[in-house]
Amino acid sequence: MFTEKFYEGVDFRDAEILENELKGITFTRCSFRGADFAGIVLQSCQFDRCRFEGARFSGVDARQCGFIACMFQYADCFGAAFHDCKMLGTSFSGANIEGLRVDGGDWRMAALPGADFRKQKLTGIRFTEADLRQCRFDRAVLKGCDFEGADIRGASFEEADLRGCNLERTALLDARFKGAKVDLKQAVLFAEALGVRVDV
Secondary structure, X not given: OOOXXXXXXXXXXXXXXXXXXXXXXXXXXXXXXXXXXXXXXEEOOEEEOOEOOOOEOOOOEEEOOEEEOOEOOOOEOOOOEEEOOEXXXXXXXXXXXXXXXXXXXXXXXXXXXXXXXXXXXXXXXXXXXXXXXXXXXXXXXXXXXXXXXXXXXXXXOOOOEOOOOEOOOOOHHHOEXXXXXXXXXXXXXXXXXXXXXXXX
């Protein structure tokens, strides 16, 4: 189906992607509304301002891909995995993201409301200014993740290991952190959020 390496402004609406793997293809401002990607592997592909509303993205395995300012509203992303992907400004608002797996990558300004990361090990992910409302990070191990300026209203980090994560400019009182493990720098941020002065 895809014989070129670059596509711009092409309408792939409701297409059934028959390939088992797409590798090294760049799509710019293309529409994949209602398209069926289920179960395929995406390797080093770039999607720039593409539309995936209502697409079937379940079980997709995306590796070192870029999804820049893409829209996944109402898409079925059940069990999809993103490994070291750049997801800058991409929105999954309203999508089915149950079982979503994230392994590293840049998720700055992305929208992932309601994502369930419970008991997962998340390393080096940039969630800077991301929409993480109602997300579940309970008992997750978060190593070197950057939450600076993220919207965590209604999110839960109960019993999560947050040591080494960046929580600057984050409204900590908007989320639940019961039993979470934090380092000294983070403890100071929590105290400041509560209006407590800490002398160290």
